[in-house]
Amino acid sequence: MRAHGKVLPEHARGHNRSLVLQTLFHEGTMSRADLSRGTGLTRVTISDLVAELISDGFVLEKGVRESSGGPGKPAILVDLARDEHQIIGMDLSGSSPFTGAVLNLDGEVLVRREVPEPASGDADAALALVIRLARELVAAATRPVLGVGVGSPGVVGADGGVLTAPNYGWADVPLRDVLSAELGLPVVVANDANAAVLAECTLGAAEGDCMLVKIGLGVGAGLIIGGEPVIGRHFAAGEIGHVTVGTDGGPPCVCGRDGCLEAWVAVPGLRRRISDSGDRDTVLRDAGERLGIALAPIVGALDLPEVTLSGPRDLLEGPFADSALETLRHRTLAQFHDGVRVRMTEHGSDIVLRGAAVMVLSERLGVS
Numbered sequence: 001m002r003a004h005g006k007v008l009p010e011h012a013r014g015h016n017r018s019l020v021l022q023t024l025f026h027e028g029t030m031s032r033a034d035l036s037r038g039t040g041l042t043r044v045t046i047s048d049l050v051a052e053l054i055s056d057g058f059v060l061e062k063g064v065r066e067s068s069g070g071p072g073k074p075a076i077l078v079d080l081a082r083d084e085h086q087i088i089g090m091d092l093s094g095s096s097p098f099t100g101a102v103l104n105l106d107g108e109v110l111v112r113r114e115v116p117e118p119a120s121g122d123a124d125a126a127l128a129l130v131i132r133l134a135r136e137l138v139a140a141a142t143r144p145v146l147g148v149g150v151g152s153p154g155v156v157g158a159d160g161g162v163l164t165a166p167n168y169g170w171a172d173v174p175l176r177d178v179l180s181a182e183l184g185l186p187v188v189v190a191n192d193a194n195a196a197v198l199a200e201c202t203l204g205a206a207e208g209d210c211m212l213v214k215i216g217l218g219v220g221a222g223l224i225i226g227g228e229p230v231i232g233r234h235f236a237a238g239e240i241g242h243v244t245v246g247t248d249g250g251p252p253c254v255c256g257r258d259g260c261l262e263a264w265v266a267v268p269g270l271r272r273r274i275s276d277s278g279d280r281d282t283v284l285r286d287a288g289e290r291l292g293i294a295l296a297p298i299v300g301a302l303d304l305p306e307v308t309l310s311g312p313r314d315l316l317e318g319p320f321a322d323s324a325l326e327t328l329r330h331r332t333l334a335q336f337h338d339g340v341r342v343r344m345t346e347h348g349s350d351i352v353l354r355g356a357a358v359m360v361l362s363e364r365l366g367v368s
């Protein structure tokens with residue numbers, strides 16, 4: 001929550017600096033006069049801030065605008081210096097190895113690295129591998145590193161500590177502080193689905209309120225409502241994987257109960273049931289229906305225009321998503337939700353890496 005009270009001049013300056021960076025990030029190249037109009041700041045303030053941002057290496061002059069034949073000298077254009085700093089993004093959520101990337105400020109992947117995933121449950125070995133990957137990425141960067149963003153499975157606290165990530169045997173691992181001490185760089189850690197929804201909302205097609213459901217080894221969701229990430233009382237907002245769907249049982253879940261959303265739609269179980277039954281369409285349609293049942297009250301309560309899915313396209317596109325959408329429409333009020341959409345993210349498997357970069361942009365530059 002934002003602190004209220006008197007705004008000190010130094011805070012106002014930081015806020016205005018972020019406003020300039022935010023405007024350039026989303027709108028691209030423009031003149032100082034355009035920036036003044038776009039931000040509502042005076043020309044003098046803009047000149048001053050742009051000079052400071054150029055000297056810090058965050059803004060570049062990009063030549064002059066093609067003359068429109070009018071009077072006066074042509075305007076000098078400025079833009080965010082998208083390639084002068086780099087960001088390290090790490091994705092610890094996959095069923096594959098730990099992956100990481102060096103990205104530019106646009107969230108474009110420049111270099112990739114991976115390390116093998118640790119033996120299940122060996123907490124120290126997992127942490128050592130994360131540190132090794134982070135070091136390799138920092139070494140691979142070719143520009144000053146703005147910071148390191150990490151998308152981790154499990155529940156992540158406000159201080160960037162992983163409260164629990166059972167796959168790696170992590171309980172109360174102060175991941176942000178450990179990495180920051182090892183690397184000497186600012187580090188931001190968030191749950192993988194919360195990182196992913198930031199990529200969708202900031203770098204993607206989604207606008208305003210966003211919900212992203214990430215389907216992999218487990219199932220989690222990230223939510224941004226009114227432009228603010230939803231975190232929750234126990235930092236567990238979006239943890240919909242162990243919500244029971246229906247009253248008719250269902251596949252057994254790792255948590256000990258039957259019919260959790262995760263038991264219906266997580267990737268390993270889906271692939272196993274397809275292979276066991278041989279009836280791919282029915283398995284996928286049944287799983288999609290369960291997702292639709294779980295999503296309907298969320299869409300109804302929050303009045304969401306769409307839900308984005310992230311996960312293997314070969315499973316989620318087609319019968320699965322179609323069935324989820326039909327169920328969702330059938331179970332919500334047509335007057336409001338007949339136009340609701342269920343679509344795949346366009347970020348593919350880089351979504352957590354790109355979301356991790358957005359976390360750093362937001363933390364360091366105030367861009368979101």
Ligand SMILES: [Zn+2]
Nearest residue numbers: 242253255260
């Ligand atoms: Zn469960």
